Amino acid sequence: MAAFAQITLGETIKEDSYIAPMIDARRMEVYTAFFDHQNIRKSKIEPHIFTEDSFKEISQPIVLCGDGCEKAKDLFASRENIEMKKTIVLYWPKAGNVEKSAKNVAARYGDIEIKPIDEVNTEDLQSHDNYILGCSTVGAATWDSSENKDPWPAFFKACEQVGISEKNIALFGLGDQVRWPDHFVDGLSIIYEQIKKQSKNIVGKWSVKGYDHVQSEAQEGDYFVGLALDEDQQEELSDERIEKWIKQIKAEF
Ligand SMILES: Cc1cc2nc3c(=O)[nH]c(=O)nc-3n(C[C@H](O)[C@H](O)[C@H](O)COP(=O)(O)O)c2cc1C
Numbered sequence: 001m002a003a004f005a006q007i008t009l010g011e012t013i014k015e016d017s018y019i020a021p022m023i024d025a026r027r028m029e030v031y032t033a034f035f036d037h038q039n040i041r042k043s044k045i046e047p048h049i050f051t052e053d054s055f056k057e058i059s060q061p062i063v064l065c066g067d068g069c070e071k072a073k074d075l076f077a078s079r080e081n082i083e084m085k086k087t088i089v090l091y092w093p094k095a096g097n098v099e100k101s102a103k104n105v106a107a108r109y110g111d112i113e114i115k116p117i118d119e120v121n122t123e124d125l126q127s128h129d130n131y132i133l134g135c136s137t138v139g140a141a142t143w144d145s146s147e148n149k150d151p152w153p154a155f156f157k158a159c160e161q162v163g164i165s166e167k168n169i170a171l172f173g174l175g176d177q178v179r180w181p182d183h184f185v186d187g188l189s190i191i192y193e194q195i196k197k198q199s200k201n202i203v204g205k206w207s208v209k210g211y212d213h214v215q216s217e218a219q220e221g222d223y224f225v226g227l228a229l230d231e232d233q234q235e236e237l238s239d240e241r242i243e244k245w246i247k248q249i250k251a252e253f
Pocket of ligand 1: 093095097
């Protein structure tokens with residue numbers, strides 16, 4: 001739990017704030033404890049069942065993180081000193097499988113913002129702690145070309161200007177493992193390589209088990225660098241994959 005708090009401490013946390021990593025337990029329970037800005041634990045690690053009065057005795061700012069936040073978010077929405085990590089789904093291209101999958105990810109994640117990257121502004125990038133980035137693969141050859149109308153390069157520049165080194169980032173990519181078995185979800189690796197230059201907190205690696213591709217630039221060992229989705233050949237597996245991946249990244253964010 002201290003390691004969890006340490007990740008959040010890497011971000012801009014005020015000196016008088018407490019960090020409360022929330023680890024989802026069974027039923028209504030959440031395991032949590034408070035850590036100060038030097039990562040010194042200030043309370044016992046114990047299970048809580050939240051009520052409207054939970055943590056009312058603490059007046060300083062509290063930053064909540066972890067998958068247990070879901071159980072707390074409605075109860076604490078009106079508490080001015082309690083802040084929750086914010087997540088946004090950003091994707092490109094629009095109107096196809098990537099958009100469909102991005103909407104699916106956002107709906108299953110629950111109550112988060114979603115935008116195509118050509119509509120993203122500085123405020124969106126600054127005000128969110130976690131980004132979920134979705135892309136497709138349609139051939140990387142034109143990536144750096146001046147004919148490339150793809151908004152990803154502009155997005156990476158915007159990220160550079162904002163400074164995303166402390167943001168947590170998870171990636172998902174669409175591809176077709178039967179028609180492009182040697183380049184399955186290669187686009188995911190392009191996004192990964194660009195983001196890796198700017199943030200060290202990339203989460204959401206996904207096992208290659210269950211896919212029938214030959215080669216992928218997005219594969220490192222037995223894992224893809226993010227969630228691989230194939231709406232062309234394995235559409236029936238997408239919901240289950242997304243559901244499982246969201247559980248994973250919520251714990252990693
Ligand atoms: C011209 C073209 C090239 C493609 N190249 C690849 C590829 O290299 N690797 C891959 O896994 N999928 C490839 N695909 C499949 C797409 O990535 C896949 O169909 C994806 O779901 C498309 O997402 P979209 O509907 O949002 O555009 C290609 C599709 C097209 C139309």
